[in-house]
Amino acid sequence: MQAPSPFLAAENLACRRGQRLLFRRLSFRLEAGAACHVTGANGAGKTTLIRALAGLATPYAGQVRSAGSLGLLDERTGLDPDLPLGRALAFWEQVDGCTSPHGAITILGLAPLLEVPVRFLSTGQKKRAALAALLNRGVPIWLLDEPLSGLDAETIAKVTALIRLHVGGGGIALIASHQALDVPGMTSFAIEDFAPAPEEDDA
Amino acid sequence: MILALLRRDLGQFFPFTGSGAALPVVFFVAVAMLFPFAVGPDANLLAKTGGGVVWIAALLAAILPLEKLVARDIALGFFDQLKLRGLAEEAMMAVRLLAHWLSFGPPLLIATFPAAALLKIEGETFDILLLGLLAGTPGLAAIGLMIAALTASLRAGAALSGLLLIPLALPILIFGAGALARQDPVSLGFVGAISLGLLAIAPFAAGAAIRAAREN
Numbered sequence: 001m002q003a004p005s006p007f008l009a010a011e012n013l014a015c016r017r018g019q020r021l022l023f024r025r026l027s028f029r030l031e032a033g034a035a036c037h038v039t040g041a042n043g044a045g046k047t048t049l050i051r052a053l054a055g056l057a058t059p060y061a062g063q064v065r066s067a068g069s070l071g072l073l074d075e076r077t078g079l080d081p082d083l084p085l086g087r088a089l090a091f092w093e094q095v096d097g098c099t100s101p102h103g104a105i106t107i108l109g110l111a112p113l114l115e116v117p118v119r120f121l122s123t124g125q126k127k128r129a130a131l132a133a134l135l136n137r138g139v140p141i142w143l144l145d146e147p148l149s150g151l152d153a154e155t156i157a158k159v160t161a162l163i164r165l166h167v168g169g170g171g172i173a174l175i176a177s178h179q180a181l182d183v184p185g186m187t188s189f190a191i192e193d194f195a196p197a198p199e200e201d202d203a
Numbered sequence: 204m205i206l207a208l209l210r211r212d213l214g215q216f217f218p219f220t221g222s223g224a225a226l227p228v229v230f231f232v233a234v235a236m237l238f239p240f241a242v243g244p245d246a247n248l249l250a251k252t253g254g255g256v257v258w259i260a261a262l263l264a265a266i267l268p269l270e271k272l273v274a275r276d277i278a279l280g281f282f283d284q285l286k287l288r289g290l291a292e293e294a295m296m297a298v299r300l301l302a303h304w305l306s307f308g309p310p311l312l313i314a315t316f317p318a319a320a321l322l323k324i325e326g327e328t329f330d331i332l333l334l335g336l337l338a339g340t341p342g343l344a345a346i347g348l349m350i351a352a353l354t355a356s357l358r359a360g361a362a363l364s365g366l367l368l369i370p371l372a373l374p375i376l377i378f379g380a381g382a383l384a385r386q387d388p389v390s391l392g393f394v395g396a397i398s399l400g401l402l403a404i405a406p407f408a409a410g411a412a413i414r415a416a417r418e419n
Contacts, residue, residue, distance in 0.1 A: 054287060055287075056283055056286060056287075069287075069288075071287065072287050074280065074283075076279055078281045079279075080215070080279070082215075083214075091207060095208070095285075095288060096288070
């Protein structure tokens with residue numbers, strides 16, 4: 001995809017889960033090289049926001065606009081649990097047309113795990129595998145839902161470095177996490193700031 | 204992307220490659236094997252009723268793979284990741300339908316040979332049975348996929364899908380088994396027509412179903 005310059009924007013976005021309005025009047029625009037950290041308590045709507053931005057959930061109001069391919073990392077890896085990790089990753093490499101997957105696999109320390117079936121991997125190992133799949137896609141916009149959960153200190157530093165590298169290379173990263181992230185120039189907002197006031201009508 | 208997806212889906216569902224995927228075929232032969240034990244070794248009776256038994260066994264075997272057909276990949280986020288890569292739900296479901304039929308139709312047709320031998324089905328009756336299953340199994344696969352996609356987000360989905368498949372598969376069963384009773388291959392045309400109609404709507408119905416399942 002030869003889009004001139006990637007961007008990701010939300011305009012007056014409102015989302016709800018079930019009958020409950022999670023947030024409304026949320027607007028932002030991320031240009032190439034921008035990173036944004038979304039904070040919020042569990043259940044505040046971080047995941048819903050990410051899914052709305054990814055086009056996987058229909059917003060209640062407002063709209064999402066973007067240029068450039070989106071990559072999503074969430075707690076569901078999309079890797080076949082019955083396959084050895086190497087083959088599960090190879091499927092996505094094939095789909096994405098990635099010819100040199102080994103860099104990401106080595107950086108994330110997955111090389112010794114390639115023969116292990118995905119269902120035997122720990123939470124942190126699965127997360128690293130999903131990250132490798134995301135890296136190998138080479139997409140400009142990253143939507144990361146809790147990318148640091150379940151990771152040890154060493155891997156957190158690695159992931160932070162990868163995000164920095166991605167943003168530094170003109171990519172966009174939107175990270176929903178309740179953990180602190182050390183990325184220079186990163187903006188941040190709390191999703192609770194956009195939650196409807198208790199007396200505010202649902203409509 | 205489509206080819207890679209088809210290969211992956213076949214790896215999941217094809218007998219002896221996926222986990223427990225050979226079960227429907229084994230089940231199918233087991234029913235055909237049990238029937239002579241239950242009604243006795245009267246060759247005339249077996250030949251007369253055997254075709255119907257094979258059809259019922261095929262229908263029941265079609266229920267077995269439904270549980271894993273769609274729900275597992277929704278829970279895995281697999282369809283989400285494909286959607287992000289720009290693939291429409293309808294295309295995902297069309298590939299899944301092809302993989303589902305390939306992993307259940309042809310093995311069932313092959314298993315029909317031993318099943319027919321056990322039930323003393325021979326000559327023209329056997330030809331009509333085999334042709335009927337060839338025409339009917341795509342329809343069964345299409346019904347199965349639609350039901351699996353519709354019930355994927357329900358907690359009791361697996362139990363429900365069996366109950367839902369049976370009434371929907373009745374027209375295929377009536378024309379398919381009816382062709383055997385009347386020794387009339389023409390009504391197999393109806394089986395084929397029903398199958399084609401189901402094949403045409405299944406990717407759209409199943410695609411809409413997994414889109415709806417994603418929203419909650």
